[in-house]
Amino acid sequence: MHQSMCRIQRGPFVYYTCRRLPVRHAFTTKSGGVSTGHCESLNLGFNRGDTEENVRENYRRLAQAVGVDEQRFTLTKQIHETEVSVVTEAEVGMGLHKPMAWQSDAIVTALPDTPLIGFYADCVVTLLYDPVTHTAGVCHAGWRGMAGGILPKTVDVMAEKLGTRRESLRAVLGPSIRQECFETDADVPEAMEQQLGALVQPYIQEKGIKFHVDLQGIGVKLLLDAGLQPENVIDSGICTMCHSDEFWSHRKTNGVRGVQGGMICL
Ligand SMILES: [Zn+2]
Secondary structure, X not given: OOOOEEEEEEOOEEEEEEOOOOOEEEEEOOOOOOOOXXXXXXXXXXOOOOOHHHHHHHHHHHHHHHOOOHHHOEEOOOOOOOOEEEOOHHHXXXXXXXXXXXXXXXXXXXXXXXXXXXXXXXXXEEEEEEOOOOEEEEEEEOHHHHHHOHHHHHHHHHHHHHOOOOOOOXXXXXXXXXXXXXXXXXXXXHHHHHHHHHHHHHHEEEEOOEEEEOXXXXXXXXXXXXXXXXXXXXXXXXXXXXXXXXXXXXXXXXXXXXXXXXXXXX
């Protein structure tokens, strides 16, 4: 785990934070909610076979634990694409209190008191914050989104639409499946190379007929190339599959699982 990461426990509620993000934020774990069965207990997904009532109560508990307004939770739509949307007052609450009007795996905002949340159970959720312009974002990337360049695209949208400064922008790559556990066939490294070029080669390991891709390493590299300073790009270093006692891992559970959230709020 990166030295700036903290594990916070408040009663049954467990989440992770990063000292480099001086705003309300959290990478949630399985613990602290009311769901049961394979979604026990802090499942934040409405499409995981959980009851809607439980999921809504879990959001209320998250809001209470982290000190944000539950009415203003605004959610990403996770379809492994590379759309990035700016959250204005009209979109606040989307995904939880009003229908989702976007197809965006990443959302960004300059609005205060607006918790943005993206979801993970092996995928990389990155929280972004610029202390100079006071702007924030959340970006969900599995290997498809990473290959499609959604992370640097999120930085570009923040810079162009919100005036975010790349030199001061901070990014924290949350708990996610890491290279030693992320075994794939040739399709993943091939897609990576096809879309991102030779820069991905140092992050791909061949083991027999299988491949191990360092998604976080690629993410960090893409963020640096997008203009972020090395000290402002933090890889949490936590593997969801190695720590499946604390996190849902899609791989570990064969997809029978709840889902965690990475949340940030100005
Ligand atoms: Zn692992």
